[in-house]
Amino acid sequence: MQHKRSEPPEINLPDRTSIFALRVPSKTTRPSSGFSLIELLVVVAIIVLLAVLATSGLNNVSRSTKLASAAQLLGDQIALARQTAVARNLPVEVRFYKLPDFGSTTGAASLWRGAQIFIMDGTIAVPASRLLLFPQRVIISENAAVSPLLQSGSDGLGTESTPTSDVGAFSTGNVRYKSFTIRPNGTLTASNSIPDPNWFFTLHQENDPKPDGLKPANFVTIQVNPITSKVTILQP
Secondary structure, eight states, X not given: OOOOOOOOOOOOOOOHHHHHHHHSOOGGGOOOOSOOHHXXXXXXXXXXXXXXXXXXXXXXXXXXXXXXXXXXXXXXXHHXXXXXXXHHTSOEEEEEEEESSTTOSSSOOOEEEEEXXXXXXXXXXXXXXXXXXXXXXXXXXXXXXXXXXXXXXXXXXXXXXXXXXXXXXXXXXXXXXXXXXXXXXXXXXXXXXXXGGGOEEEEEETTOOOTTSSOOSSEEEEEEOTTTOOEEEEXX
């Protein structure tokens, strides 16, 4: 008995055109992966805005740091004057210097921006510290409302004096100063009888705007106790 050979099933293969169509998407249907010009401009604007805000914030931090540093250094000078007066049993004078503009050692004294302490041995003033110069653009305000200690009237340190010798790189003709003295018992004395509430002064950046006409928004006030000569630093 003869068996018929079974024929293999017929397989229909797609042609090359169909395979290519399945594997390669049409260029006309490919989604765009780029940015439009408007989107790029928006991103750039945001970056610029963030940079401006960051710079402004850093400037404010830098100003506050300079003020705090100047106030701390000046407070340390007064504290050193008190310690020296007690240790040496001699009065110590604290001088505030009015000097030429920043970056100059010549010209008229115009800004309160330095300090130094002296041991008063009889009539001789012996330097007990180096000249302290405040950081760039930090000054003591001359406004009597916020720095009554420096006012020229009888309720402040009075008129300015001229040093008898050069002060650091500054010649005597370019320097003026006002001062108070710490006695060995810690009390303060000055050429005038200054009321107790007036023993304070304020530091700020030279060119900062003053919304209230007295002081900028960023400032530091230093208060000196006339009985103990201890310093309190106040910063908003």
